[in-house]
Amino acid sequence: MTPFxxxxxxxxxxxxxxxxxxxxxxxxxxxxxxxxxxxxxxxxDVLVDVSGxxxxxxxxxxxxxxxxxxxKNTAVAADRRVRxxxxxxAQAILSGASGQIRNMATVGGNIMQRTRCLYFFDDAARCNKxxxxxxxxxxxxxxxxxxxxxASPACVATHPSDMCVALAALGATVRVEGSGGxxxxxxxxxxxxPGETPHIETVLRPGELITAVGLPPLPFARNSTYxxxxxxxxxAFALVSVAAALQMDxxxxxxxxxxxxxxxxxPWRASRAEAALRNGPATEQAFQAxxxxxxxxxxxxxxxxxxxELATRALIAVLGHLAGAAG
Amino acid sequence: xxxxxxxxxxxxxxxxxxxxxxxxREHLQLSGTKKGCNQGACGACTVLxxxxxxxxxxxxxxxxxxxxxxxxxxxxxxxxxxxxxxxFVEHDGFQxxxxxxxxxxxxxxxxxxxxxxxxxxxxxxxxxxxxxxNHDEIRERMxxxxxxxxxxxxxxxxxxxxxxxxxxxxxxxxxx
Numbered sequence: 001m002t003p004f005x006x007x008x009x010x011x012x013x014x015x016x017x018x019x020x021x022x023x024x025x026x027x028x029x030x031x032x033x034x035x036x037x038x039x040x041x042x043x044x045d046v047l048v049d050v051s052g053x054x055x056x057x058x059x060x061x062x063x064x065x066x067x068x069x070x071x072k073n074t075a076v077a078a079d080r081r082v083r084x085x086x087x088x089x090a091q092a093i094l095s096g097a098s099g100q101i102r103n104m105a106t107v108g109g110n111i112m113q114r115t116r117c118l119y120f121f122d123d124a125a126r127c128n129k130x131x132x133x134x135x136x137x138x139x140x141x142x143x144x145x146x147x148x149x150x151a152s153p154a155c156v157a158t159h160p161s162d163m164c165v166a167l168a169a170l171g172a173t174v175r176v177e178g179s180g181g182x183x184x185x186x187x188x189x190x191x192x193x194p195g196e197t198p199h200i201e202t203v204l205r206p207g208e209l210i211t212a213v214g215l216p217p218l219p220f221a222r223n224s225t226y227x228x229x230x231x232x233x234x235x236a237f238a239l240v241s242v243a244a245a246l247q248m249d250x251x252x253x254x255x256x257x258x259x260x261x262x263x264x265x266x267p268w269r270a271s272r273a274e275a276a277l278r279n280g281p282a283t284e285q286a287f288q289a290x291x292x293x294x295x296x297x298x299x300x301x302x303x304x305x306x307x308x309e310l311a312t313r314a315l316i317a318v319l320g321h322l323a324g325a326a327g
Numbered sequence: 328x329x330x331x332x333x334x335x336x337x338x339x340x341x342x343x344x345x346x347x348x349x350x351x352r353e354h355l356q357l358s359g360t361k362k363g364c365n366q367g368a369c370g371a372c373t374v375l376x377x378x379x380x381x382x383x384x385x386x387x388x389x390x391x392x393x394x395x396x397x398x399x400x401x402x403x404x405x406x407x408x409x410x411x412x413x414x415f416v417e418h419d420g421f422q423x424x425x426x427x428x429x430x431x432x433x434x435x436x437x438x439x440x441x442x443x444x445x446x447x448x449x450x451x452x453x454x455x456x457x458x459x460x461n462h463d464e465i466r467e468r469m470x471x472x473x474x475x476x477x478x479x480x481x482x483x484x485x486x487x488x489x490x491x492x493x494x495x496x497x498x499x500x501x502x503x
Contacts, residue, residue: 001344078445083453094448098471103379234470
């Protein structure tokens with residue numbers, strides 16, 4: 001770990017002022033950043049501790065929720081409003097990491113966590129994220145865990161968050177503040193696809209700080225779920241995950257929200273699958289066709305071709321379950 | 328830096344890079360807390376901060392100033408073991424013992440989460456007021472603690488027995 005100065009922010013304006021310095025990084029729970037600092041992948045000169053800020057979950061006027069960026073992952077999943085109105089968000093968070101890590105990790109940090117691609121962590125390997133232009137050893141390496149959608153020759157890494165997959169399905173927004181003022185960014189636009197610049201992972205401007213996540217009201221999200229498929233039964237990153245909410249009207253799908261995790265550089269909102277399903281029947285054939293539409297552009301690597309079929313089956317299972325629950 | 332560790336105030340000078348784990352082991356000679364992977368994957372370093380379990384290897388000590396830290400040294404001692412420690416002995420909840428301090432601290436933190444009604448990924452009814460303690464719940468909630476000896480059956484049994492007893496003693500749960 002390289003030496004750094006530690007500053008505990010007392011309020012958001014103070015944090016943003018400290019965070020504007022060159023070489024400054026915001027510190028939430030540290031569960032990802034401290035690990036990356038120890039590997040010298042991250043080398044901040046100043047750590048601005050924002051874990052003491054924005055620690056509340058509040059109702060907004062429209063029936064949604066505003067979750068402060070400093071709220072711990074455990075606290076979000078345990079919140080009764082989240083469990084009742086947005087069960088897929090509680091489940092997504094509970095499926096991630098371990099009890100210890102969820103007690104430390106903040107909402108802001110969860111959004112900002114970096115890929116768990118092994119080549120990103122291994123400084124003996126080439127990685128365009130760590131060193132732009134160096135090349136990518138995952139392309140022809142051990143890429144069982146890597147992306148099948150939206151990847152580029154420069155980077156095939158996946159985004160590791162479970163929470164963000166549910167946020168993408170829900171259409172949540174990320175509230176940020178910087179020296180240029182405050183703004184709100186849809187979560188689906190917050191993370192970038194790798195393209196030629198995989199080291200640029202979000203649309204955050206230098207020094208901007210996540211202050212909160214806005215959950216819009218979505219009454220039918222009461223019928224929602226998160227399913228995660230992985231190599232171990234618990235405490236492992238997703239090979240494929242699905243967050244979905246479903247509203248039935250008689251035998252017809254009135255509305256549906258779907259996002260995938262584990263298959264792309266960002267939480268993957270499945271807009272094509274949603275469009276294919278709306279106003280149609282809730283049958284296995286329809287679910288299959290929706291998955292096929294969404295995964296039509298999938299470009300599997302040598303070792304992760306199974307993810308196309310796995311994502312298809314996971315979606316069929318999740319939608320079947322939600323259609324059954326909707327009666 | 329100032330901390331409250333196992334009920335005692337502690338003043339210690341340390342570099343900002345020092346993890347809470349290294350602070351405990353190297354600066355304060357509290358070597359009961361173990362360093363396994365040092366990257367948050369094994370849970371051997373689990374301690375309680377303000378009653379909540381965390382991985383001390385991923386915690387920068389500087390971030391935890393003025394907090395209440397409980398390590399395995401504060402849970403029990405030879406001759407005055409915590410009931411959970413006694414149950415680990417009785418059920419062979421360990422072989423080499425390296426993961427045990429983390430397992431014990433983690434289980435105590437888990438019991439507190441359970442009492443507060445925090446659900447888990449395997450909780451069927453997410454809106455339930457009280458959580459049922461069964462084998463699957465224990466395995467899921469304790470998945471952040473690895474045991475390379477594979478003493479999981481004994482660990483689960485020790486936790487189940489100790490926490491099940493605690494549940495019976497809780498009148499609110501009896502009434503429910």
